[in-house]
Structure formats: C-alpha cells, structure tokens
Amino acid sequence: MSVVLEVRDLAVQAGNIDILHPMSFIVEAGQTIAVTGESGSGKSTLARAIMGLLPEEFSLTGEIIFENQNLKSLPENTMRHLRGNRIAMVFQEPMTALNPIRRIGNQIADTLRLHGQTSGHDIKARTQTLLDRVGLTKAGVSQKAYPHMLSGGQRQRVLLAMAIACRPSLLVADEFTTALDARTQAEIMVLVEELARENNMAVLLISHDLGLIRHYAKNTVIMRNGRIVESGDTEQIFTAPSHPYTQALLSVSLHGTRHEPLRPIPVPAAIYQEAEA
Numbered sequence: 001m002s003v004v005l006e007v008r009d010l011a012v013q014a015g016n017i018d019i020l021h022p023m024s025f026i027v028e029a030g031q032t033i034a035v036t037g038e039s040g041s042g043k044s045t046l047a048r049a050i051m052g053l054l055p056e057e058f059s060l061t062g063e064i065i066f067e068n069q070n071l072k073s074l075p076e077n078t079m080r081h082l083r084g085n086r087i088a089m090v091f092q093e094p095m096t097a098l099n100p101i102r103r104i105g106n107q108i109a110d111t112l113r114l115h116g117q118t119s120g121h122d123i124k125a126r127t128q129t130l131l132d133r134v135g136l137t138k139a140g141v142s143q144k145a146y147p148h149m150l151s152g153g154q155r156q157r158v159l160l161a162m163a164i165a166c167r168p169s170l171l172v173a174d175e176f177t178t179a180l181d182a183r184t185q186a187e188i189m190v191l192v193e194e195l196a197r198e199n200n201m202a203v204l205l206i207s208h209d210l211g212l213i214r215h216y217a218k219n220t221v222i223m224r225n226g227r228i229v230e231s232g233d234t235e236q237i238f239t240a241p242s243h244p245y246t247q248a249l250l251s252v253s254l255h256g257t258r259h260e261p262l263r264p265i266p267v268p269a270a271i272y273q274e275a276e277a
C-alpha cells in the first residue's frame with residue numbers, strides 16, 4: 001500500500017494558544033481513516049490544516065506530505081490547484097457549498113471546467129456520468145434541478161459528484177452525514193465506500209459518530225484537547241482501547257444514542273491525571 005498523506009509533527013497555534021499539539025499519522029491510498037473526539041478537540045482544525053485553509057491568525061509547524069509533496073512549501077496557487085483536483089472536501093451543510101440559484105448540472109460542470117476540462121461535449125457527458133454514478137439519475141434528478149428541489153441526502157450526493165469529479169486521491173469528509181437520518185446516512189456512507197474503492201481514494205472521515213466510524217473506518221485517530229490520545233486499527237481500538245480516555249469515551253457512547261454528538265465526558269480526576277501523563 002502506498003502512503004498518500006503523512007502528517008509529521010504537525011502543530012497549530014493561534015497566537016500563543018496551542019490548538020493542535022505535535023501529531024503524526026499516515027493515511028494509505030484507498031484507506032478510510034476516522035478522526036474523532038469531543039467538541040473542541042481540534043478535528044476541524046486538523047482538516048483545515050491539511051487543506052491549507054487555516055485562518056490567517058493560525059500558524060503551523062511540522063510537515064504535511066501529500067503525494068510526496070510538502071504542502072507547507074507550496075505557493076497558494078499550487079495549493080488551490082491541488083484542492084479539488086487531488087484533495088477534495090465535503091461538509092455537513094450542502095447549502096453552503098451549493099449555489100442555490102444555479103442548476104446542479106451547471107455546478108458540477110463548473111467544477112470540471114475549473115479543474116481543466118474544456119470541451120463542452122466532454123463536460124456534459126462527464127456531468128451526466130457523475131450524476132448517474134452518485135445515484136441521482138435513477139432517483140429522477142436531472143442536471144436541470146436546483147438544490148432546493150433535492151432532499152438533504154440528494155444534495156450530499158451532488159457534493160460527492162463534485163468532489164470526485166477530478167478523481168482526487170484524498171477526500172476529507174467533515175461531519176458529512178451528521179445532519180442526515182440514519183438510513184440516508186448509511187446509504188451515503190456505502191456510496192462513499194464504493195467511490196473510494198473504485199478510485200483508490202483515501203477518506204479522512206471526521207465524525208462524532210462512533211457507530212459509523214466502527215463500521216466504515218479501517219483506522220481511527222482519537223483526539224482530545226488538540227492531542228492524539230490513541231490511534232490505530234479501528235476494531236482493535238473498539239474492542240481493546242488502551243487509553244483511559246478512549247475507554248471512557250467508548251463506555252459513555254454505549255449509553256448514548258449513536259447519533260448524539262460526543263460531549264465532554266466526566267472522567268474521574270485520577271483517570272485524567274493518568275491520561276495526561
């Protein structure tokens with residue numbers, strides 16, 4: 001298996017506040033890796049750092065090696081080219097990513113044009129292929145539809161069509177299915193899984209949903225307060241968590257509902273001290 005992304009001693013500060021403490025992990029081609037942890041643990045900051053989309057007031061140290069390139073040293077225009085082409089990102093709220101007054105076919109075509117496809121005929125054909133592939137055509141959705149005519153799950157399918165348009169090798173999915181009902185969520189995740197397999201695309205799955213992570217992610221990174229507390233094979237972590245924080249996280253989630261966001265967990269002080277050691 002080849003490594004598509006290596007995060008090496010990555011740390012992020014906002015002024016003198018440490019948002020992410022030095023962390024390292026690798027993502028292999030075609031692999032789904034989940035990042036989880038309670039609110040404020042730094043998951044979205046990690047995703048934004050990888051995408052080169054940190055706010056201006058943030059500074060970054062360490063390395064982000066993507067397809068053998070050190071992203072830190074790339075100029076913004078090269079980074080812009082990489083985003084969408086080689087690294088794609090999908091978010092929870094599709095209406096912020098979709099233009100409400102443009103037909104979805106035109107929006108998918110815009111993505112193709114932006115990333116280098118020029119022939120009108122090719123663009124139209126590829127747009128149709130993408131709509132077919134994400135299951136919208138068979139649901140009766142055409143290129144002419146506007147976003148407001150679609151359900152939440154269908155909008156996420158449009159975003160997936162745009163995300164995979166240029167066959168990226170990494171898809172960053174930040175709470176992508178959180179707003180969907182359980183059945184739609186499962187359907188979208190099965191589609192993501194299929195697309196990842198077909199394109200040998202790695203998926204960085206940021207989620208609070210431990211049930212979803214256990215089902216779809218081969219590896220998992222558990223974060224707390226800007227640090228990785230435990231990482232490795234998902235099944236191994238779920239069956240035999242080695243860190244007290246992970247143990248507490250999993251035991252609390254067993255009592256909560258699968259779709260409830262994780263909240264700060266009341267772990268006894270003694271466990272905290274051990275966890276920090």
Ligand SMILES: Nc1ncnc2c1ncn2[C@@H]1O[C@H](COP(=O)(O)OP(=O)(O)OP(=O)(O)O)[C@@H](O)[C@H]1O
Nearest residue numbers: 014017019037038039040041042043044045046055
């Ligand atoms: N502009 C900023 N300046 C200073 N601190 C910030 C800024 N933006 C975010 N933070 C802090 O960075 C930390 C990590 O935030 P981040 O959004 O990455 O967490 P998260 O794990 O994605 O949370 P959630 O699950 O709620 O989305 C939080 O403590 C947050 O308050």
